[in-house]
Amino acid sequence: MSTPARVPAFNARGVWAIYHFEISRFMRTLGQSLLTPVITTSLYFVVFGAAIGSRMGEVDGVSYGAFIVPGLIMLSVLTESINNASFGIHFPRWTGTIYELLSAPISPFEIVLGYVGAAATKSVILGLVIFATAHLFVPIDVAHPLWMMAFLVLTATTFCLFGFITGIWAQNWEQLQVIPMLIVTPLTFLGGAFYSIDMLPGAWKTVALFNPIVYLVSGFRWSFYGSADVAVGISLAATLGFFALCLVIVWWIFRTGYRLKQ
DSSP, rough: OOOOOOOOOOOOHHHHHHHHHHHHHHHHHHHHHHHHHHHHHHIIIIIIIIIHHHHHHHHEEEEHHHHHHHHHHHHHHHHHHHHHHHHHHHHHHHHHHHHHHHHOOOHHHHHHHHHHHHHHHHHHHHHHHHHHTTTTTSSOOOSSSHHHHHHHHHHHHHHHHHHHHHHOOSSHHHTTTTHHHIIIIIHHTTSSSSSOGGGGGGHHHHHTTTTTTHHHHHHHHHHHOOSSOOHHHHHHHHHHHHHHHHHHHHHHHHTTTTTTOO
């Protein structure tokens, strides 16, 4: 009589080891990691909130200084999520220690959970720090705080998965910066982070709707003020769709060993 195959137990210790290592690296540079976004956010408020905002009045019934807060948070969270996750997995590939990880008794799901979980934790902390910093410049009332946290965590996790994919795809440190610097950051600036796409002429508004960042920023802004450029259901569906796509790509990478075993 054949013995049924054992289902491998969840390797919580392995996940914690990866997670703790990545968080420890973040804690060693805590001042730099948090001070830089605080200074950057303050400069944005000085330039956009004070100099430009004083001449713009309100946008969708909200002062311009408060209107740009969700966009500022998204700009930093998207960029840092990609950077944190891509560096986390690219570094062991660069040093060659990725082979020890792949031969360890830990599943691909647990590897991704450790790296992406740590990167998402850092991104959420960063987003909350920027949110607290914004309170020093403008009064902010969050209409849907639970939805705000849900959008923040979902967006951070999604783009950490995207960063994980980028870290495996990149063959050198220069390529690691291509996507966040030349693609994600420009799309965020053009995705309604600092303005409502309703301000755009008809043709440009239609073009803007092809920018996926529009849906992320719009949904996140809705959680603050109850108004958005795009229906919140569409924003949530778009975010979940991108999350699912990233999961499929990560599964394919481990299934085929794409640039993991080279």
